[in-house]
Amino acid sequence: MQREGSPFQGxxxxxxxELSDHLSSWRMRVLEWLVVIAAVAxxxxxxxxxxxxxxxxxxxxxxxxxxxxxxxxxxxxxxxxSFLVPLVAIGLGFDLVNSEHNQRTLSRVLSQPIYRDALxxxxxxxxxxxxxISLVALWLLxxxxxxxxxxxxxxxxxxxxxxIFLAVTIAYAGVWLALALLFSVVFRSPxxxxxxxxxxxxxxxxLWPMLSPAxxxxxxxxxxxxxxxxxxxxxxxxxxxxLYNEVxxxxxxxxxxSTQQSMFAAMGLVLIERGxxxxxxxxxxxxxxxxxxxxxxxxxxxxxxxxxxxxxFQRQEVRA
Amino acid sequence: xxxxxxxxxxxxxxxxxxAVVKGVSFSVARxxxxxxxxxxxxxxxxxxLMLLGLSDITEGQARVVGYDPVRQPLSVKRRVGYLPDQVGxxxxxxxxxxxxxxARLIGLTPQQREERxxxxxxxxxxxxxxDKRVTTFSRGMRQRLGLAEILMKExxxxxxxxxxxxxxxxxxxxxxxxxxxxxHHGVSVLLSSHLLERVQSVCDRVALFNxxxxxxxxxxxxLGRQVLGGGTYVDIEAEGxxxxxxxxxxxxxxxxxxxxxxxFRLLAEADVxxxxxxxxxxxxxxxxRLSVEEPSLEMIYTRYFQNVSNEGARHxx
Numbered sequence: 001m002q003r004e005g006s007p008f009q010g011x012x013x014x015x016x017x018e019l020s021d022h023l024s025s026w027r028m029r030v031l032e033w034l035v036v037i038a039a040v041a042x043x044x045x046x047x048x049x050x051x052x053x054x055x056x057x058x059x060x061x062x063x064x065x066x067x068x069x070x071x072x073x074x075x076x077x078x079x080x081x082s083f084l085v086p087l088v089a090i091g092l093g094f095d096l097v098n099s100e101h102n103q104r105t106l107s108r109v110l111s112q113p114i115y116r117d118a119l120x121x122x123x124x125x126x127x128x129x130x131x132x133i134s135l136v137a138l139w140l141l142x143x144x145x146x147x148x149x150x151x152x153x154x155x156x157x158x159x160x161x162x163x164i165f166l167a168v169t170i171a172y173a174g175v176w177l178a179l180a181l182l183f184s185v186v187f188r189s190p191x192x193x194x195x196x197x198x199x200x201x202x203x204x205x206x207l208w209p210m211l212s213p214a215x216x217x218x219x220x221x222x223x224x225x226x227x228x229x230x231x232x233x234x235x236x237x238x239x240x241x242x243l244y245n246e247v248x249x250x251x252x253x254x255x256x257x258s259t260q261q262s263m264f265a266a267m268g269l270v271l272i273e274r275g276x277x278x279x280x281x282x283x284x285x286x287x288x289x290x291x292x293x294x295x296x297x298x299x300x301x302x303x304x305x306x307x308x309x310x311x312x313f314q315r316q317e318v319r320a
Numbered sequence: 321x322x323x324x325x326x327x328x329x330x331x332x333x334x335x336x337x338x339a340v341v342k343g344v345s346f347s348v349a350r351x352x353x354x355x356x357x358x359x360x361x362x363x364x365x366x367x368x369l370m371l372l373g374l375s376d377i378t379e380g381q382a383r384v385v386g387y388d389p390v391r392q393p394l395s396v397k398r399r400v401g402y403l404p405d406q407v408g409x410x411x412x413x414x415x416x417x418x419x420x421x422x423a424r425l426i427g428l429t430p431q432q433r434e435e436r437x438x439x440x441x442x443x444x445x446x447x448x449x450x451d452k453r454v455t456t457f458s459r460g461m462r463q464r465l466g467l468a469e470i471l472m473k474e475x476x477x478x479x480x481x482x483x484x485x486x487x488x489x490x491x492x493x494x495x496x497x498x499x500x501x502x503x504h505h506g507v508s509v510l511l512s513s514h515l516l517e518r519v520q521s522v523c524d525r526v527a528l529f530n531x532x533x534x535x536x537x538x539x540x541x542x543l544g545r546q547v548l549g550g551g552t553y554v555d556i557e558a559e560g561x562x563x564x565x566x567x568x569x570x571x572x573x574x575x576x577x578x579x580x581x582x583x584f585r586l587l588a589e590a591d592v593x594x595x596x597x598x599x600x601x602x603x604x605x606x607x608x609r610l611s612v613e614e615p616s617l618e619m620i621y622t623r624y625f626q627n628v629s630n631e632g633a634r635h636x637x
Contacts, residue, residue, distance in 0.1 A: 005394040013424040021412070104408025108466070111372055111402035112425040113394045318374045319365060 003115070010114035014122025015129070018096075022130040027091055031134050038084065039141040042077040043067065043149065050149045062281065064154040065161055065252045067146045077142065078248045081169055082241050083205070086176040089131055090197045093180025095190035096123045097313065102188070107318045120313050124181055124306060131173045139166045157254075157284055164251050164288070171298040172244040176201065178305035185309045185316070204239040212236045233260065240301060243294040250291045254281035258290060323350045325385055325477050325508045326371060332379035333366050341366050342532040343380065348477075348508050353499070355519045356512040357621065358529030364512040365405060367529075368479055371510075372402055385476055398426070401470025405481040407462055409454040415441070415465055416450040422469055440471035444498055460491030467498050478502055479510045484518050496522050516617040526617070528624065536624065544615025547624050553613040554586040554593055555579075560605025570595045582608070 022028055043050055053066045060066065068077045075083075097120070100106040110116060143162065147153060154162070180197045187193040212235035220231040236242045246259040288295075326348040333341040341363040348354040356364045369375035371382055373393030382388070387395040409418045416437055423433040441447050444464040449457070457465065463483055470478045480499070484492045492515075499522055502509055513519045519526065520540055528536040528543070536543050551574065556567070559582050567584055568576045572592050577585040586596060591612050600607045613619075 002391070004392045009394065010425045010427075013421070017421050017424075021410075103410065104404065104406055105410060107369075107374065107402070107404040108407060108409075108422070108469075109425065110374055111397055111400070111404075112422055113398040113427070114425055115394075318369060 007115045007117035008121070009118060010112070011118040011122050014118055015126045018123050018126030019129055022092065022126060028130065031088060034084065034088070035134050035138045035141070038077070038080055039138055039145065042080060043142060043145050054150065062158055062254055063150070063152070064146060064158040067142055068162070068165060069252050078252065082172070082244050085131070085169060085173045086201050086205070086241070088134070089127070089173045089176035090180045090194070090201060092127045092130060093177045094184055094194040094197055096127065096181055097184045098188050098190050098193055102190070110318055116313055117310070120310055124177065127177050127181070128170070128174055131177065132170050135166060135169055135173070160284055161251055161254070161287070165248055168244065168247050168251065168295060168298065171295065171302065172240060174302035175240045175298055175305065178302045178309065182305050182309035182312070185313045205241050208239045209236060209242070212238070229260070237297070240298060243297050247291045247294045250287050254287060257282055259294070324348070325350050326510060327383040328367070328371065328380070329382070330380035331367060331370055331377060331382060333363070333370060333375065334378045340532055341370070344534050346527050346534060346537060348510055350508055351503055351506050352524050353503055353509040353511060353522050355523035355526035356510065356529060357514065357516065357519060357526050357617070359514065362529035363532040364529050365481055368481055368510070368512060372400060372479065373397065399475060400477045400479060401473045401475030403463070403466040403470060403478070403480045403483055405485070407466040409462060409465065411453065411455040414451050414453055415446060415457070418454060418465070419469055419472060423472060426473055436472045436474070440468040443471055444468045445494070460487050460495070463487065463495055464498065467495070475507065477508045477510065481512050483511065484513060484515050492518060516621055520617040528621065530628065540617055540620070541615065543620050547620045548615055551587045551589065552591055554588055554591070554596055555609070555611045555613060556584045556586065556596055556600065556607070557582055557609035558584070558600045558605045558607045560600065560603055563600060563603060563605050566599050566603045567596060570599050
């Protein structure tokens with residue numbers, strides 16, 4: 001059956017309204033401060049990584065990328081983000097739809113000439129735009145501080161890699177935002193939605209890396225070490241943070257040739273392909289090819305979760 | 321364009337196989353105020369949501385301003401204003417900003433937007449608080465703001481779900497006045513309520529819902545005839561001996577009920593006040609009060625559901 005009109009009618013209006021809600025909210029204040037503190041804590045001495053990086057100026061052709069990966073005190077920026085981004089996304093997304101139910105505004109909005117599609121997509125895009133704004137600010141802050149503190153400008157390939165890092169981080173945020181959106185559609189109480197999303201996030205980040213090897217060895221019992229490792233990695237990749245960490249490890253370090261390199265290194269093995277020089281940087285495109293599957297996985301996960309929440313939302317009754 | 325703005329034919333709504341609305345048919349003409357009455361859970365709100373295209377129609381057909389709410393929900397929603405039960409607003413926004421958001425969703429130009437917001441807020445008497453946050457609004461103000469939105473939309477049909485529930489008498493009167501004004505502007509009003517007295521005072525026609533069906537439909541007078549059997553009730557208060565027997569002999573009186581000492585209620589075929597007064601005086605009684613009771617919706621409603629439950633009890637026995 002054909003519906004009249006475009007599903008995107010009113011989409012722009014919804015995005016603008018949601019965006020202005022986000023930007024003027026207390027959550028955004030907190031987010032802004034998190035961005036500034038994260039940038040300063042990771043880079044600026046005495047806590048930051050700058051001092052360490054400066055010692056290597058002469059040695060490394062991709063010095064700038066070290067801003068993202070080198071730990072000064074406790075954690076490198078990339079690790080901080082893999083932890084912080086889900087939290088921010090969940091914080092923005094957990095009450096997107098159920099708050100409309102609870103404020104009893106949903107039926108009033110939907111009795112205007114728009115489809116539910118526009119409302120849901122508008123809320124998702126506005127949330128993603130809000131996170132993107134803070135991530136871009138953080139990214140620019142890091143690069144700016146880097147230029148000032150290191151005193152050298154970044155090269156073209158470094159900028160391209162840093163840019164891909166930014167884009168992948170936004171996709172990673174998209175997965176968690178879509179998950180939070182799904183639970184905000186399913187659960188009427190924002191507190192329940194927030195708790196369950198956060199619970200799932202904790203499970204995926206902390207428990208799953210411990211559990212997945214056990215699952216893998218139970219489901220694929222094998223004497224072949226390599227097969228077992230492959231199975232373990234496949235299971236670990238069900239967590240978005242595993243995908244994200246693999247992508248940034250490869251994109252931000254041109255000397256990494258495989259997502260399994262660090263795993264083998266931990267076992268004292270070195271992955272050497274015939275005809276290659278160990279530790280030599282590979283071109284950007286090759287790095288991208290190595291992790292293309294993971295990037296697609298993150299985007300596909302976002303779309304899948306969004307579509308699920310779309311289907312649930314369409315079938316929901318409007319009345320409270 | 322036809323003068324029937326809403327036409328519902330055999331609307332059925334089932335949730336998981338359980339029918340909530342079981343074949344509802346009615347029509348509303350241009351400029352008519354039509355009331356949907358019935359106990360909670362009788363299917364009034366579900367019917368409204370189906371007409372708006374906010375809920376799928378399981379069976380049957382509906383035409384709203386000539387459009388099918390299932391296939392052309394945008395055309396329907398562009399022409400119909402809806403005030404939900406316990407309407408909600410974005411509490412962190414001002415009244416005017418809440419309306420601006422809706423105006424943008426409707427697609428008004430910036431100039432139309434500001435003009436219509438101003439005039440409709442004025443119409444409902446909220447001009448002074450246009451720039452106040454909605455958090456501070458009372459229930460009556462929220463309902464009026466909801467009506468202002470319908471005015472801003474310049475809707476041809478206003479669908480109001482329990483507009484007066486939870487309002488104090490003064491706020492209710494003001495709201496009903498605004499609803500009457502809508503009618504004068506040629507807007508059809510579909511109104512659901514269980515506050516019978518209020519509904520009676522504004523509605524041209526009503527439909528009485530029970531368990532997902534329309535059991536009675538028509539003007540209040542017509543319903544009175546159907547349910548009360550066309551009888552007229554005459555209340556008499558008089559002092560005297562054996563008045564009840566005397567009153568029973570008055571021509572046209574079918575029954576006499578002694579409701580309290582010295583108070584009698586006659587069920588008669590017509591207004592028998594003069595004859596009854598004469599009978600009281602002839603019997604040497606002192607007539608204190610004499611009144612005829614018009615059939616009120618409340619009476620019709622109570623009587624109807626009494627009959628239904630009596631029959632139910634009989635069937636059960």
